[in-house]
Amino acid sequence: MTLPDLVVRARRAWVDGAWQPARVAVTDGRITALDGTADGVVVVELADDEVLLPGLVDSHVHVNEPGRTHWEGFASATRAAAAGGVTTLVDMPLNSIPPTTTVEALAAKRAATDGKLSVDVAFWGGAVPENLGSLGPVHAAGVRGFKAFLTPSGVDEFGHLDTEQLETALAEVAALGSVLVVHAEDPADLRGDGALGEQYADFLASRPAVSERHAIARVIDAMRRTGARAHILHLSDAGSLDLIRSAKAEGLPLTVETCPHYLALRAEDVPSAATQFKCCPPIRDAGNQDLLWAAVLDGTIDAIVSDHSPSTADLKNADFGLSWGGIAGLQLGLSAVWTEARTRGIALDDLLPLFTTGPARVAGLSAGILAVGAPAHLVAFAPDEEHVVDVHALEHKNPVSPYDGATLAGAVRTVWLDGVPIVERGAVTAPGRGNLRD
Secondary structure: OOOOOEEEEEEEEEEOOEEEEEEEEEEOOEEEEOEOOOOOOEEEEOOOOOEEEEOEEEEEEOOOOOOOOOOOOHHHHHHHHHHOOEEEEEEOOOOOOOOOOOHHHHHHHHHHOOOOOOOEEEEOEEOOHHHOOOHHHHHHOOOOOEEEEOOOOOOOOOOOOOHHHHHHHHHHHHHHOOEEEEEOOOHHHOOOOOOOOOOHHHHHHHOOHHHHHHHHHHHHHHHHHHOOEEEEOOOOOHHHHHHHHHHHHOOOOEEEEEOHHHHHOOHHHOOOOOHHHOOOOOOOOHHHHHHHHHHHHHOOOOEEOOOEOOOOHHHOOOOOOOOOOOEOOHHHHHHHHHHHHHHOOOOHHHHHHHHOHHHHHHOOOOOOOOOOOOEOOEEEEEEEEEEEOOHHHOOOOOOOOOOOOOEEEEEEEEEEEOOEEEEEOOEEOOOOOOOEOO
């Protein structure tokens, strides 16, 4: 019998949707047993205050390389992911240049990762007006699905789809057996173009909740006609939840995600000129947040993902209309959500599927599980350890984040990628061991 290379013992391990004691044996980078023997092999015993999790999955990350690598790049983004317990991420097709809308652009993305990945990375493709009817080759080249905007994306090289083009895209992904992941805001409902000033309330009013509702209704209607699978990205409007619940009850293959900033941050608390809180769709009020949490608990929401969309500090100027709209939070997602959950009396158990198997299913990946045969992507997490966020100590390339100075609960102490420790005592110690996922 071949001895394992490693055994990780945990009093509480997240296996098959429940906590249980485990002795996770690892051989050649894969889990070979959950009750492994320890004779003659390296044994890691988790501390009493630690639990063992599968590596988290984040299916919504803007890495921005190549082209805008000064905003973020594969080296910094994947180090941040590792430090946050994320061992598999899916890169969005923008804001890189070129965007991932052709086979050639996907090849450029892959080439840009060489030697830089600290976690596993897969890719979304993009559906834009120029490549409709030509998604097949990009699908065949290995993207997990296609992202579309229904409103201007914020970058000129990634155009948005009108109503007719949305239906064309859905019909095409249905024929490919793929999925369309949609930024769902309706441009007809958006107000203001240009300077808005320093008050967050003015920005919030410029992107009303009804814009999400109208856009999601368009997606659902087109799904009925095309038979396509669709996924709603970064839901912020709780008023859209009944539409989503009805579509799911109808049997439509619709999934939906929300993000840590919608579950942990509130519009009422955003200071003047604090554009590190700006994102699209926007962070809404406390009552809206309560309803999003209800949807997390009742299963309406399928995944919690970062929508990590960083920029350089100069693009986060004091004007909410002119500054870049994106939250930098890849390294902090689980801790931010868990901190809020604890105040609400919500168990860690209720969150873990949305950080692991939920986003993995959205992207069609086998990840986020502790199971025999799975890659040994493991996380030792201390739920009760608190820490104060210092934005300059994060692995993100640019020190801009709405969580700066916040006290968060939950610390990622050790991360194993394919059975090799890449994070120890909370610090990335073995970067560059990640792989591309097709």
